[in-house]
Amino acid sequence: MGCSISGLNALYDVVQGGPDVWVNERKFKILKQIGEGGFAFVYLVKEQQGVQPIKLPKDAKYIAEDGLYALKKVLIQTDEQLDLVKQEIHASSLFNHPNLLPLLEHSIISAKGEGAWIREAYLLFPVYEDGTLLDILNGMRTKKEYFSTLSVLHIFKQICEGLKEMHTLDPPYAHNDVKPGNVLLSKIKEQLPLAVLMDFGSAASARKQVQSRSEALALQEWAAQHCSAPYRAPELWDCPSIADIDERTDIWSLGCTLYAIMYGVSPFEYSLGEADGSLQLAAMSGQVKWAPGPSPPYPDSLQKFVIWMLEPRVALRPKIGDVLVHVDKLLSKLEVDGVNGKHL
Structure with missing residues (x-):
């Protein structure tokens, strides 16, 4: 489930008008892809004021003042891939430490693909401007x-x-x-x-x-x-x-x-x-x-x-x-x- 994230210093010059994504009760606009690996893609996203009120993270220190976050999207095509995503979500939920990347939100949804329904997972993280x-x-x-x-x-x-x-x-x-x-x-x-x-x-x-x-x-x-x-x-x-x-x-x-x-x-x-x-x-x-x-x-x-x-x-x-x-x-x-x- 690894997925590389490129340096982000130049990513604030982004293309506007990307699609919107809902992760639970929070709405995000995709600004730019910043990494990929296997069946996973990472995007720089900006939180939007949606129809429903924004659900803020439990820990206020992870609220981005500029609304920018990293969103990992995983395409799930097999039960094995679903198990791996669930394992990643479970592992992330076990840790709470300033030197471990926190998972802020996650959701697994079914989406209409080309002639069939597919599953997608969305994992939301803080964004780090300087990359890896x-x-x-x-x-x-x-x-x-x-x-x-x-x-x-x-x-x-x-x-x-x-x-x-x-x-x-x-x-x-x-x-x-x-x-x-x-x-x-x-x-x-x-x-x-x-x-x-x-x-x-x-x-x-x-x-x-x-x-x-x-x-x-x-x-x-x-x-x-x-x-x-x-x-x-x-x-x-x-x-x-x-x-x-x-x-x-x-x-x-x-x-x-x-x-x-x-x-x-x-x-x-x-x-x-x-x-x-x-x-x-x-x-x-x-x-x-x-x-x-x-x-x-x-x-x-x-x-x-x-x-x-x-x-x-x-x-x-x-x-x-x-x-x-x-x-x-x-x-x-x-x-x-x-x-x-x-x-x-």
């Missing part, structure tokens, strides 16, 4: 710009805080697709950026007991559909016939994401760019090659932090609480040393 972390990293790579060490850790800590909310549920949930493309970033003038983890289309109960080869193969097939290859944990590439899978699959993805925040690309994408090979073999080896970075370079402690999370053996991989403790230690040391870096 991936958008920003791609733009920085072209200019050979880098985040400062302070910004790297600040962005990363917020992703971890959101993930902790998921991992500490009872039972724990895994996001299963942590990557820069699923992190929205909002630059705030004269402040460090706000990072929000989004897209819970792959989120699921984190702990699974694999007890046969057929179950292992089924998990691998599921992971191939839901977990982006450059950020996928080794146990999801080649699952043993007897295995306990838990939320530490996300910790591997976090390690890859931290590397990407630093260097603009996942470690195993970079390795493949240096030599021929496969993402699976690169990931399962756990061997990390370091891309050229800023000058002065990032501290060794940051690289060691990445390697700690990219532990192929699940039992030795840290949990989210350990990761956050280490982030705070690095931030404290940074403050004591006064080393923030001369990059962005």
